[in-house]
Amino acid sequence: MLTSRQKHCLQGMGISLWQSRPAGDLSSAAVMAKEVQTAYTDQQDSFEHITTATQSTPADLQPDHNPKQPAKTYDLSNWTGLTQSIEDCQNCTLAQSCTRKVPGKGYQEADLMIIGEAPGHEEDLQGRPFVGRAGQVLDKMLMAIEIDPQQVYVTNILKCRPPQNRDPQTHEVHACSSFLKAQIDLVNPKVIFSVGRISAQNLLQDTSPVGRLRGEQYHLPGTDIPLLVTYHPAYLLRNPIEKAKVWEDLKKLRRLIEHAAD
Ligand code: URA
Numbered sequence: 001m002l003t004s005r006q007k008h009c010l011q012g013m014g015i016s017l018w019q020s021r022p023a024g025d026l027s028s029a030a031v032m033a034k035e036v037q038t039a040y041t042d043q044q045d046s047f048e049h050i051t052t053a054t055q056s057t058p059a060d061l062q063p064d065h066n067p068k069q070p071a072k073t074y075d076l077s078n079w080t081g082l083t084q085s086i087e088d089c090q091n092c093t094l095a096q097s098c099t100r101k102v103p104g105k106g107y108q109e110a111d112l113m114i115i116g117e118a119p120g121h122e123e124d125l126q127g128r129p130f131v132g133r134a135g136q137v138l139d140k141m142l143m144a145i146e147i148d149p150q151q152v153y154v155t156n157i158l159k160c161r162p163p164q165n166r167d168p169q170t171h172e173v174h175a176c177s178s179f180l181k182a183q184i185d186l187v188n189p190k191v192i193f194s195v196g197r198i199s200a201q202n203l204l205q206d207t208s209p210v211g212r213l214r215g216e217q218y219h220l221p222g223t224d225i226p227l228l229v230t231y232h233p234a235y236l237l238r239n240p241i242e243k244a245k246v247w248e249d250l251k252k253l254r255r256l257i258e259h260a261a262d
Helices: 004-013 028-039 079-088 121-126 133-144 170-187 197-204 233-238 240-261
Strands: 112-116 153-156 191-195 217-219 226-230
Touching (some): 079 170, 112 170, 191 197, 197 226, 226 240
Parallel strands (some): 112 191, 191 226
Antiparallel strands (some): 217 226
């Protein structure tokens, strides 16, 4: 049974609550299955950094390296060094095209870490992840399972916005990878929730569509941190039929966090 608060949050997400259907009506499971078949195309990127690096020498790393930029070494094992290194980073050309760097937000000792794709327009202006429409949906998703969005740490695979929100390129993911690795080490979350195709494929090093990756429990490769995958909140805005599946993922997440806290 749902509490009235959960019902309210679910309605806020646009999720219709279950009602009995007349006999002969197409089952919602069949409708959802049809949606999944058409939902996603494959895309590959790599994320091999995730098991390495407590320090980075960003100016040395990538094809976009600007030879005029002197190489600096940053201590990524504390929040001050990490934040400064992201602010100073020129590892790839996104550093020049973005308005602001978007390191992360939230509680630095959170049990739950949420990893999205890359900043969008609003995030690029404000320098904070998930502050636009997708962020509002993400907050509602968390509140639906009675998790306070302020008690979670939120970041992205990329810390700079790609132009026109295009998909991150492999070398950009690599260029940002030591920052994400350092964030995970510092937060040391009990559970990671990966939202969207780009996040899931890069974290799991698996090019399967997100519709196939969700529903299973993983560990972040090279660690014992449990990881669940779900659809991106922005995708939900375009495909509200998938909200029922996200609700299943959220209930799984809630159970996993409770279990991890034991
Ligand atoms: N989408 C993301 O993946 N991250 C954000 O920060 C905003 C939108």
